[in-house]
Amino acid sequence: MSPVVSPAPGQAPQRLRHRRSVRRLTTGQLADFRAAVAAVQTISDDRGFQFWAGIHGLPLPISCTHHSELFLPWHRAYLYLFEKALQDQVPGVTLPWWDWTKEHAEGIPASYTKRRAENKRNPLYDSPIQPGGRERPSQKRTTRVPGPPGQLPSAGQVEAVLANRDFLTFQTQLESIHDGVHVWVGGTMESIATAAYDPIFWAHHAMIDRLWYLWQLRHPGAGVPPRLLDRALAPFPMTVRDTLEVTGLGYDYAASTAAAKGPGHG
Helix, strand or coil: CCCCCCCCCCCCCCCCEECCEHHHCCHHHHHHHHHHHHHHHCCCCCCCHHHHHHHHCCCCCCCCCCCCCCHHHHHHHHHHHHHHHHHHHCCCCCCCECCCCCCCCCCCCHHHCCCEECCEECCCCCCECCHHHCCCCCCCECCCCCCCCCCCCCHHHHHHHHCCCCHHHHHHHHHHHHHHHHHHHCHHHHCCCCHHHCCHHHHHHHHHHHHHHHHHHHCCCCCCCHHHCCCECCCCCCEHHHHCCHHHHCEECCCCCHHHHCCCCC
16 A cells, blocks of 8 residues: 655645535546546456455455544544555546435435446446455445435434534544445445445545544534544554544635535535
């Protein structure tokens, strides 16, 4: 895995990449994102989709942190490095987020549910699962079994979580909402071992990361407990401290106004 060089504290990169809502991608932005995902899905080494999906679950060891104090920092590092892998294939692309508070009654975004796009296979519809990543031999590609419309988290539920001033309380409650979306999508997403092989995983977690960012904007005096700041986020060459400022990582959600307008803005 390539080393990560973080900017000095308070020193943001000269140019920020903005992550956008899936619903607000232009035709060109969506085409570029699809091209990047399709490219990494064809790479079999540590630059490829299978490698990055496998870090979260199978093949062993399972590295992701769930129901721990490192849930949000670990997944922020994970998304950041996967996004870098996409940018190596198509410069400038960023991970979009799936705002399930907007799609509360609609479900999975259409850009992820069409089998074909632009007269070719849609790489956001599903993905192969490498042999070592399968929970059973027949599980060769990702699947979804979404729940009934209207059962995704609402803006009101998210707003209540964002109101918490204590980071650990906020994180625990946000992870509970996160878990519910995984279960709602069903299929591959329902299992930690295989979830990251489904392309919708990354849009879901970009939404979770965005909500942490909105929480940071709303509660500037609060934050991660100091005792956690130098904890390593294995297997990534990063610590919790490295994940605290998204602009230091080179991206932004352009959410300064969204923080005042609620989680569904944007």
